[in-house]
Amino acid sequence: MxxxxxxxxxxWFSGDESSPRRPFPAFPFRINKGxxxxxxxxxxxxxxxxxxxxxxxDYLWYDAEGYxxxxxxxxxxxxxxxxxxxxVFSAALWVNxxxxxxxxxxxxxxxxxxxxxxxxxxxxxxxxxxxxxxxGSSMSSEWTMVLRFFHGTSFGTADPIFxxxxxxxxxxxPFWRFVHEKALSLIFLCLFTAGAAYGVFVLPRTRExxxxxxPARIRNHLVLLAMFGAFLWSAGYxxxxxxxxxxxxxxxxxxxxxxxxxxxxxxxxxxxxxxxLGASLLVSxxxxxxxxxxxxxxxxxxxxVVLRGLYPAIVQKYFVDPNEFERERTYLGYNIDSTRKAxxxxxxxxxxxxxxxxxxxxxxxxxxxxxxxxxxxxxAPLLRSYKxxxxxxxxxxxxxxxxxxxxxxxxxxxxxxxxxxxDISGLQxxxxxxxxxxxxxxxxxxxNPVNEVAGSGLPRLWVRDLPPRMEIPLKIDRPEIYYGEKPxxxxxxxxxxxxxxxxxxxxxxxxxxxxxxxxxxxxLFRRVLYALKFADFKILFSDxxxxxxxxxxxxxxxxxxxxxxxxxxxxxxxxxxxxxGRLVWIQDAYTVSxxxxxxxxxxxxxxxxxxxxxxxxxxxxxxxDGTMRFYAAQPDDPVLKAWSGVFSTLFxxxxxxxxxxxxxxxxxQDLFNIQSEVYRIYHMTDANTFYNKEDVWDRxxxxxxxxxLEAYYVNMRLTDEEKSEFVLITPFMPVNRDNMIAWxxxxxxxxxxxxxxVYQFPKQKLIYGPSQVEALTNQNSEISAQLSLWSQRxxxxxxxxxxxxxxxxxxxxxxxxxxRAENSELPELRRVITSTGxxxxxxxxxxxxxxxxxxxxxxxxxxxxxxxPQRPRETRPAGEASTLSSLAREASQxxxxxxxALRNEDFEEYGRRIKNLEAILNxxxxxxxxx
Numbered sequence: 001m002x003x004x005x006x007x008x009x010x011x012w013f014s015g016d017e018s019s020p021r022r023p024f025p026a027f028p029f030r031i032n033k034g035x036x037x038x039x040x041x042x043x044x045x046x047x048x049x050x051x052x053x054x055x056x057x058d059y060l061w062y063d064a065e066g067y068x069x070x071x072x073x074x075x076x077x078x079x080x081x082x083x084x085x086x087x088v089f090s091a092a093l094w095v096n097x098x099x100x101x102x103x104x105x106x107x108x109x110x111x112x113x114x115x116x117x118x119x120x121x122x123x124x125x126x127x128x129x130x131x132x133x134x135x136g137s138s139m140s141s142e143w144t145m146v147l148r149f150f151h152g153t154s155f156g157t158a159d160p161i162f163x164x165x166x167x168x169x170x171x172x173x174p175f176w177r178f179v180h181e182k183a184l185s186l187i188f189l190c191l192f193t194a195g196a197a198y199g200v201f202v203l204p205r206t207r208e209x210x211x212x213x214x215p216a217r218i219r220n221h222l223v224l225l226a227m228f229g230a231f232l233w234s235a236g237y238x239x240x241x242x243x244x245x246x247x248x249x250x251x252x253x254x255x256x257x258x259x260x261x262x263x264x265x266x267x268x269x270x271x272x273x274x275x276x277l278g279a280s281l282l283v284s285x286x287x288x289x290x291x292x293x294x295x296x297x298x299x300x301x302x303x304x305v306v307l308r309g310l311y312p313a314i315v316q317k318y319f320v321d322p323n324e325f326e327r328e329r330t331y332l333g334y335n336i337d338s339t340r341k342a343x344x345x346x347x348x349x350x351x352x353x354x355x356x357x358x359x360x361x362x363x364x365x366x367x368x369x370x371x372x373x374x375x376x377x378x379x380a381p382l383l384r385s386y387k388x389x390x391x392x393x394x395x396x397x398x399x400x401x402x403x404x405x406x407x408x409x410x411x412x413x414x415x416x417x418x419x420x421x422x423d424i425s426g427l428q429x430x431x432x433x434x435x436x437x438x439x440x441x442x443x444x445x446x447x448n449p450v451n452e453v454a455g456s457g458l459p460r461l462w463v464r465d466l467p468p469r470m471e472i473p474l475k476i477d478r479p480e481i482y483y484g485e486k487p488x489x490x491x492x493x494x495x496x497x498x499x500x501x502x503x504x505x506x507x508x509x510x511x512x513x514x515x516x517x518x519x520x521x522x523x524l525f526r527r528v529l530y531a532l533k534f535a536d537f538k539i540l541f542s543d544x545x546x547x548x549x550x551x552x553x554x555x556x557x558x559x560x561x562x563x564x565x566x567x568x569x570x571x572x573x574x575x576x577x578x579x580x581g582r583l584v585w586i587q588d589a590y591t592v593s594x595x596x597x598x599x600x601x602x603x604x605x606x607x608x609x610x611x612x613x614x615x616x617x618x619x620x621x622x623x624x625d626g627t628m629r630f631y632a633a634q635p636d637d638p639v640l641k642a643w644s645g646v647f648s649t650l651f652x653x654x655x656x657x658x659x660x661x662x663x664x665x666x667x668x669q670d671l672f673n674i675q676s677e678v679y680r681i682y683h684m685t686d687a688n689t690f691y692n693k694e695d696v697w698d699r700x701x702x703x704x705x706x707x708x709l710e711a712y713y714v715n716m717r718l719t720d721e722e723k724s725e726f727v728l729i730t731p732f733m734p735v736n737r738d739n740m741i742a743w744x745x746x747x748x749x750x751x752x753x754x755x756x757x758v759y760q761f762p763k764q765k766l767i768y769g770p771s772q773v774e775a776l777t778n779q780n781s782e783i784s785a786q787l788s789l790w791s792q793r794x795x796x797x798x799x800x801x802x803x804x805x806x807x808x809x810x811x812x813x814x815x816x817x818x819x820r821a822e823n824s825e826l827p828e829l830r831r832v833i834t835s836t837g838x839x840x841x842x843x844x845x846x847x848x849x850x851x852x853x854x855x856x857x858x859x860x861x862x863x864x865x866x867x868x869p870q871r872p873r874e875t876r877p878a879g880e881a882s883t884l885s886s887l888a889r890e891a892s893q894x895x896x897x898x899x900x901a902l903r904n905e906d907f908e909e910y911g912r913r914i915k916n917l918e919a920i921l922n923x924x925x926x927x928x929x930x931x
Contacts, residue, residue: 049532050532053528053529053532053533054532054533056529057519057529057530057533058071059071060519060526060529061519061553061554061563062563062564064518064519064520065560065564065626065627065628066627066628067564067628067650069647069649070564070647070649070650073646073647074143077143077146077147077646078140078141078143079140081136081139081140081142081143081146082136082137082139082140083136084136084139085132085135085136085137085138085139085140085182086132086133086135086136087132087136088132088186089128089131089132089135089136089186089189090128090129090131090132090133091128091132092186092190093127093128093131093132093186093189093190093193094124094125094128096190096193096194096225097124097127097128097193097194097197098124099194099221100193100194100197100198100221101115101120101121101124101197103198103215103217103218103221104197104198104201106217107201107215107217107218108201111201127193131189131193135182135185135186139182142178144566144567145174145175145178146175146178147642147646148170148171148175148639148642148643148646149171149172149174149175150645151641151642151643151644151645151646152167152170152171152172152638152642153167153171153638153641153642153645154167154638155167155170155638157341159245159597159598160334160598161244161245161255161260161597162241162242162245164242166596166597166638167638168242169242169245169595169596169597170593170595170596170612170638170639171642173239173242173243173595174595176239177239180232180235180236180239183232184229184232184233184236187225187228187229187232188229190225191222191225191226191229194221194222194225195222198218198221198222202214202215202218216288220285223281223284223285224281224285226281227278227281227282227285228278229278230274230275230277230278230281231274231275231278233274233277233278234270234271234272234274234275234277234278235271237267237268237270237271237274238267238271240267241264241267241268241271244259244260244263244264244267245597245598246595246597247259247263249263249312249316250328250331251324251328251332251691252328252331252332252335252600253335253339253598253599253600253601253611254331254334254335254338254597254598254599255331255334255598256320256327256328256331257315257319257320257327257328257331258312258315258316258320259312260331261315262307262311262312262315262316263308263312265307265311266303266307266308266311266312267308269303269307270300270303270304270307270308273296273299273300273303274300276296277293277296277297277300280292280293280296281293324691325687325688325691328691329687329688329691332687332690332691333687334598335598335599335600336682336684336685336687336690337598338596338597338598338599339598339599339600339611339678339682340682340685341599342596342599342611342612342613343599343612343613343674343675343678343679343682344613344614344675344756345675345678345679345682345756347756348679348683348756348757348758349755349756349757349758350683350757350758350759350760351719351757351758351759351760352759352760352761352762353719353759353760353761353809354761354762354765355761355765355767355806355809355810355811356808356809356810356837357810357837358810358836358837358838358839359807359808359809359810359811359812359836359837359854360808360810360854361850361854361855363807363808363809363810364807364850364854366808367716367717367724367807367808369412369715369716369717369723369724370714370715370716370717370724370805370807371807371846371850372413372451372715373405373412373413373414373450373451373714373715373716373724374450374451374714374803374805374814374846375403375414375416375450375451375712375713375714375803376450376451376453376800376814376816376829376832376846377416377448377450377451377459377800377816377829378800378801378816378818379400379401379416381798381800381818381827381829382401382416382448382459383398383400383401383418384825384826384827385458385459385826385827386398386401386418386446387825388825388826389458389461389464389826390420390446390461390464390465391420392420392465392466392503393426393503394426394427394428395422395423395424395426395427395439396420396421396422396423396426396442396443397420397421397422397423397426397486398418398419398420398421398446399418399419399421399484399485399486400418400485400573401416401417401418402416402417402418402573402575402576403415403416403450403575403713404416404417404575404577404664404666405664405715405726406472406474406578408472408473408474409473412715412724413449413715414449414450414451414713414714414715414726415447415448415449415450415462416447416448416449416450417445417446417447417448417463417576418445418446418576419442419444419445419481419484419485419576419583419623420442420443420444420445420446420466420481421442421481421484421485421486422439422440422441422442422443422481422486423486424439424489427439432538433497435489435491436490436491436492436538437491437492437495437497437499437544438497438498438499438500439499439500440482440491440492440493440499440500440513440552441480441481441482441499442480442481442482442484443466443467443479443480443481443501443502444463444466444467444468444476444479444481444502445463445468445476445479445576445578445583446461446463446464447461447462447463447472447474448460448461448462449462451846453829453845454912455912455913455914455915456828456914456915457818457819457828457829457830458826458828458829459829462474463476466502466503466504467479467502467509474578475578475581476578476581476582476583477581477582478581478582478583478623478624479583480501480511480623480624481583481623481624482513482515482517482552482555482623482624482625482626483517483555483556483557483560483585483621483622483623483624483626484555484556484557484585484623485556485557485558485574486555486556487556488553488554488555488556488559489553489555490534490551490552490553491551491552491553491555492521492539492544492545492549492550492551492552493512493513493518493549493550493552494512494513494522494546494548494549494550495544495545495546495549496543496544496545496546497544498510498511498512499511499512499513513550515624515625516625517550517552517622517624517625517626517627518550518551518552518626519550519551519552519553520548520549520550521545521549521550521551522545522546522547522548522549523547527539527540527545528540530551552626555626557574557585557587557621558570558574558587560621560626560628561587561589561619561621561628564628564630564650565589565617565619565630565643565647565650567643568589568590568591568617569589569590569591569592569604569608569610569613570587570588570589570590570619571587571588571589571590571668571669571670571671572605572670573669573670574586574587574588574621575666576623577661577664579658579660579661579664580658580660582622582623582624583622583623583624584620584621584622584623584661585620585621585622585623586618586619586620586661586664586665587618587619587620587621588615588617588618588619588668588670588671589615589616589617589618589619589630590613590614590615590616590617590670590671591613591614591616591617591637591639591640591643592604592610592612592613592614592639593610593611593612593639594609594610594611594612595611595612596611596612599611599612600678600682602674602677602678604670604674612639613671613674614634614637614639614640615633615634615668615671615754616632616633616634616635616637616639616640617630617631617632617633617640617651618630618631618633618654618657618665619631620657620661629652629657630650630651630652631651631652631653631654631656631657632644632651632652632653632654633654635651635653665748665753666713666726666728666748667727667728667746667747667748667753667754669711669728672711672728672730672744672746673711675744675746675756676699676711676730676732676744677699679697679744679758680696680697680698680699680732681693681696681697683695683697683742683758684696695734696734696735697732697733697734697735697741697742698732698733698734698735698736698737699730699731699732699733700733709730709731709770709801710730710801711728711729711730712728712729712730712801712803713726713727713728713748714726714727714729714803714805715727716729716805716806716807718745718747718757718806719759719806725747725748725749725750725752726748726749727745727746727747727748728745728746728748729743729744729745729746729804730743730744731743731769731770731804732744733769733771737769738769738771738772738775739766739767739768739769739772740761740767740768740769740770740804740811741760741761741763741767742758742759742760742761743758743759743804743806744756744757744758744759745757745758745759759806767811768811768813768835768838770802770804770813773802773813773815773835773840774799774802774815776835776838776840777815777833777835777840780840782842783831783833783840783842787817790819794821794822795819795820795821795822796819796820796821796822797817797818797819798817798818798819798820798827799815799817799818800815800816800817800818801815802814802815803815810836810837811836812834812835812836813833813834813835813836814832814833814834814846815832815833815834816829816831816832816833817829817830817831817832817833817842818830830844831843831844831849832844832845832846832848832849833849834846834849834850834853835853836853836854839853840853841853884924887920887923887924888924890920891917891920891921891924894913894916894917894920895913895917897913898913898914898917901913
């Protein structure tokens with residue numbers, strides 16, 4: 001039997017036994033070419049088709065959301081980079097290896113059979129293609145940086161050392177670093193591959209591997225590559241010069257005295273020496289002299305150690321440290337100025353105010369809008385209340401509580417609200433039909449005013465239950481929530497299966513989706529694609545799909561926004577707004593950079609640090625159909641301008657945002673926290689004060705309140721303003737002290753949106769801080785005794801966050817107290833503590849606490865003039881006398897109404913009726929005692 005019997009019709013394996021082209025031994029089985037082709041095709045299909053399905057379904061999602069152009073921009077941005085990397089690396093490596101092969105064939109003709117074979121040529125091409133492909137792939141991942149370079153704009157601010165615009169460091173320097181690193185990597189690969197190829201043939205024939213003993217043609221090839229490497233190394237030192245502006249060496253971030261006078265000098269010298277080394281290598285190719293090149297190479301190495309290691313250390317220790325402030329004064333100023341600009345703190349308006357020792361009842365009355373909107377409900381206790389009272393079913397969940405403001409009947413009120421989202425993990429029967437077709441969305445919201453309490457210390461719910469019941473003039477036409485903060489899944493709408501809408505007695509309300517959200521997938525081809533994408537073949541075999549069926553996925557709002565704009569950094573707290581009868585999410589987004597010269601970096605979580613941030617984008621997501629919109633809130637931001645150039649259709653002007661949505665924009669808390677953390681140090685603009693850290697502020701409490709104090713939103717009337725507005729505020733204390741020294745406010749309303757105000761108090765006057773007020777509270781005998789009594793009875797006392805509210809010319813401190821029974825998860829607001837001027841009082845309501853604190857009757861003001869009644873009693877008709885029998889009838893009626901509310905599960909009304917009954921019984925006791 002011959003070889004051709006084993007390999008029929010295969011010319012590659014034909015020939016005699018001595019043929020050098022026969023790479024494989026004969027196999028003891030017959031290979032069928034058709035079977036091979038079929039098997040290869042099946043394998044290719046199994047690998048490629050799922051990848052193509054993933055790619056195409058991604059495109060379908062972007063196209064359905066109206067951002068198909070964004071998808072193709074991201075794809076086409078990668079392709080040129082991949083092509084450039086692949087072609088440059090492949091071509092350079094192929095030419096390099098081909099030159100090495102040619103040299104070896106000339107030097108070692110006895111190896112012609114190996115070096116001149118077709119297999120050697122294929123190996124060279126394969127190595128070049130493989131390395132070109134891998135480097136092209138890595139280059140394509142840098143598409144965002146490259147596109148920013150080509151669309152970068154000027155910041156209008158120059159760095160103080162080199163005089164370059166900040167845009168050069170944000171957009172230009174990363175690009176040139178990228179080009180330099182890839183060029184250096186290419187030279188290294190060429191040098192390594194050529195050296196390896198030469199070494200295989202030269203080393204076995206060379207006893208002493210020295211430069212003169214290497215054949216001239218090989219030496220010239222390697223030296224030529226080394227020359228290019230030396231010039232690139234010199235270019236790297238030139239780029240390193242600009243990186244001193246991000247040096248962490250000195251007392252502040254950025255180039256200090258040592259960097260400018262020692263490190264910069266070292267980099268300049270090394271750049272010159274490296275360039276001279278490259279020139280000497282070029283000369284050595286012509287004159288075959290190596291002493292100068294070897295000497296320069298040694299000098300570069302020694303200079304690197306001495307000039308970049310020893311010399312800066314000597315300058316720092318003997319020239320800077322003994323006279324640190326004088327040496328660093330100028331650079332401190334650069335750091336202060338750049339940091340304030342990078343975080344938007346350079347135009348903060350600072351006002352020095354001297355508060356009165358305490359506020360008066362008159363100031364309470366003059367600032368009713370502020371008093372009526374002081375938040376008594378903290379997020380955590382309120383969220384527990386929502387979960388206990390309003391989740392209704394196990395498959396609903398409240399993830400978070402948002403704070404906002406609305407105008408009802410002409411009154412500007414601060415509210416807290418939370419969406420009732422679907423949580424499929426709570427389904428008792430989690431079948432495919434339930435999870436993918438029936439239970440598809442959450443339903444409605446819960447809303448309460450920030451400062452009102454129903455009976456039994458529970459929040460007064462303005463919007464509650466299913467379907468929504470409202471006590472306020474608020475319209476919600478589309479209460480369904482398909483898109484929210486819960487983790488993403490995938491669901492199908494528009495099928496033959498009716499969706500569960502909300503529970504209703506013994507029968508549940510059903511609905512069919514009427515929006516345009518999701519991707520049409522009624523065709524068999526698309527069902528195949530999504531069966532592969534989700535690895536769910538029930539999609540393929542189910543008969544519930546129609547021509548109108550749609551699939552919804554990427555339902556988490558941050559996830560879907562990040563897929564469209566991954567270059568933005570999103571705020572941790574999106575919030576829900578009721579606008580035009582629809583529920584719409586608002587998500588603050590930031591443009592950030594870590595390349596702003598001299599600006600102090602801060603951590604923003606997830607292992608990322610930045611030293612430039614702007615709230616340049618406001619994004620919205622419709623909770624019903626998932627419609628996404630990106631609005632340019634700060635169109636002059638250079639980073640946003642660059643992205644607008646890359647994605648020309650992505651960002652819309654703020655004028656296109658609906659009026660009702662603009663009324664709910666707020667100063668973002670993440671940005672405010674970063675700015676206030678930076679400002680607590682960088683409010684000091686004098687270099688000497690900054691150097692000595694004489695006036696560092698703090699946002700941390702002490703004692704039982706250790707940790708950074710939470711910034712909070714409040715409706716209040718700022719000093720010198722005529723009406724109240726929605727602001728985000730935080731107090732500052734001197735470091736290691738508890739008294740308050742200042743507070744910062746971020747404005748959210750109208751034309752004042754985005755402004756930062758800082759009210760600083762005189763250092764010579766004591767203004768109580770939150771920790772000191774809490775200490776005064778603990779020293780109050782009435783309060784401490786009652787708290788001890790509650791704790792001994794098995795109840796948990798929860799102290800709410802203390803709110804510092806400027807009222808008139810004074811400061812008011814408000815802290816809620818919650819009580820939670822040992823066997824209950826339902827916290828109840830039992831007391832409100834208020835303080836001003838070192839005095840502390842508490843009461844069941846804010847109004848009662850304020851009256852006890854300020855005693856309006858002592859100031860000539862009738863208690864009846866207060867906003868809230870003394871007791872939650874229905875008013876008896878005029879002229880009707882109070883008798884025991886009439887009060888007994890009222891008590892009986894109140895009890896029946898309370899029982900009715902309890903049967904209807906209206907806990908808020910039940911609480912009010914019980915409170916009313918308590919007041920009636922107290923009046924009966926008083927009347928009985930008088931008789």
